[in-house]
Amino acid sequence: MFCGGCSFILSSLGELAEARSRARGSRSSSPTMGANSSSEKNVDAATASAGSHPANYGFSNKEARHLQDLRRMVCLELQKSEQCMIQLIWRCSHLLALNSQLKSPSSSDSASDIEALLTQQSQPQLASAREILKKMEVLLSEFTSLNKMNAALEELFIKDDQFLENLSNILGINGDHRRESLDFVWNSCCSSGGASILASDLVKLCFHAATVVHCVLQEQSVDDGHLGANELTEERDVSSEESIIQSLENSLLEAAKDAQDDHRFGGYGDPASSENASAAAAIAEGRVTQRDFSLWQRKALPDMIFCSVLRFLHVLFFTPQFPIFQQKMKPFPLLKSSKEITSSHTRKKMKPGEIIPISSHVFGKNCMPNSHTARTLLSPPVFAFVSISTPKFGENWYRIFAGADDGWTFQSLEHSIMGYEGPTLLVMHAHSKQSKPPSASVVLGAYTASKWEKNKRDFFGTSDCFLFQLKPTMRVLKPLPKMGTRGGHYMYFHSNTNVNTTNPSRKDDFALGLGFGGTVRRPRLFVNSNLEECLVSHQDTSFEEGCLGPPPSDDPFASQTSSSTLHIDSLEIYAVGDEDTIATGFKAQYQHRDIADATLRNARTVDKAAFLGDMRNGVIETKAFAHRGQVDGRAHGCLKGEEDDKANGL
DSSP states (O other): OOOOOHHHHSOSHHHHHHHHHHHHHHHHTOOOOOTTOHHHHOOOHHHHHTTOOGGGTTOOHHHHHHHHHHHHHHHHHHHHSOOOHHHHHHHHHHHHHHHHTSSSOOOOOOHHHHHHHHHHHOHHHHHHHHHHHHHHHHHHHHSGGGGGHHHHHHIIIIIOSOHHHHHHHHHTTTSOOHHHHHHHHHHHHOTTOOSEEEHHHHHHHHHHHHHHHHHHHOTHHHHTOOBOSSSBOSOOOHHHHHHHHHHHHHHHHHHHHHHHHHHHHTTSSOTTSHHHHHHHHHHHTTEEEHHHHHHHHHHTOTTHHIIIIIHHHHHHHOOTTSHHHHHHOOOOOOEEETHHHHOHHHHHHOOTTOOOOOEETTTEESBOTTSSSBOSSOOHHHHHHHHHOHHHHSSEEEEEEEHHHHOSOHHHHHHHHTTOOSOEEEEEEEEOTTSSSTTOEEEEEEEESSOOOSSOSSOBOOSSEEEEEEESSOEEEOBOOOBTTBSOOOBEEEOOSOOOSSOTTSOOOSOSEEEESSOSSSOSEEEETTSSEEEEESOOSSBOOOOOSSOOOSOTTSOOOSEEEEEEEEEEEEEEEOHHHHHHHHHHHHHHHHHHHHHHHHHHHHHHHHHHHHHHTTSSOOSTTHHHHHHHHHTTTSOHHHHHHHHTTO
């Protein structure tokens, strides 16, 4: 898709010269905003200390100059011919970066002039730049939704007189400008200016932007040639992509319908009015309004735009030589095995850049086929979790338990998670035999920042946790505030029924397994100790109300229940967080296991000594030590029995 409208916006070279003059003037004279501008008042302190001017709106001086040069070059190239904005910005940004590294850089605003100079002074760098441009063309041909941004980018570059300020607001450089970021995403998908657009278009744009960012930031995509000259050589998991996009679309439409119902039945207008009827018809067609999208994104996936579209714009406008790129640009987390940390033998065998291949029922494979090289394509479920919270899920994932690899026993699960002091993510793939069709599957689980505790007869943990459903409809059920004794039932783990010390033969009736919410006899999300079944309920006093498991039947004559039983197909637990959190968590688990092993060895020694002592003292009947008593008697001139006879006068 090529962006048009350039001749309409800049119909003559005179207008182009005027635009270039304004761009140069803003760089040299540094015009300031009005007194009421929040951007001028909230200059980022870290950026300011690095050489930023208030008129740069949070960008450093070097970044602001680069952006102004980039704008002039892009406008000039657009006057020459119609081009894809994304590819043009990508090309010009890299040419400017290469030009700045030359001993005698060009002062021209023309991309062709810089390319000619690079041909004379640095042909290898020019060849590298052309290869990078080709790779972007390959990605855009695969992830076509990104081309929806072309018109919005064109307007930002050519029509906008406040380029730096508005770009800073969109990227969130200088304070929290989520409204501007959301407007950019909406305008990219709504070029016609309609009141509603397809929910799938919004979700696809964000997912495709995140995938391209991940590919670009993975150095292996260049070094190992996974991005071929004319096609993406790594096979896409189209089924997984479509299922996650559909799940997020379902979630957005569900939120829009709930908002509409609240509006209709909350006394805001006639439910039968034409406005409400048109809104219901739009939702039925899969369309949502900007307000629907804003409310849903803020509540369910607050970091979705940041981790996708905004990161893509950072990659598009800046090259790795800029501090802003190094600070904000990180690839999405890779799935790794905990053995990379816990096993020194495994670490010694691994080469730099290698990871241990693992396969997940939910997240797919983490490596290229028959290799230890990480995949360059983004796992769609990982994108969904990072959209929930980038700080929680955006850095490291280490799998500490998988039923398929570690064994389907509660003891294996307990050994894997106990002692680890850090956030964990429990993910299950399950199905319900009662659902229609019977093979309908569900992906659900829970996140918690608290450590697991063994054989607690009550709930534990903190409110830093939530329940979720990933498929078929994305839902995030946050904890409710605790009201006295009501609520606060976050985590539950009970593996031993014989805990009644006064009467060991009497077993308690607590649920045997692990869970979240609900009660100790029926947690809301519960995995039994056989790791075969998962019981789910739609509501409790500790987490928000919402369906977990298969959706309720639309049949009015069907029996409706608030709970259901799922059969577990896969169960995995991941340690998630930043490097320090992960290191601290595994260190605590290592110490926990050391203490447990020492306690077990000590218990065995004590038990053996106590056993021998009981035998000596006659508590345990045996003749093994009878000779010792006889020897004691002979030492006094008589046997043990004879001494007693003399005392009795016999």
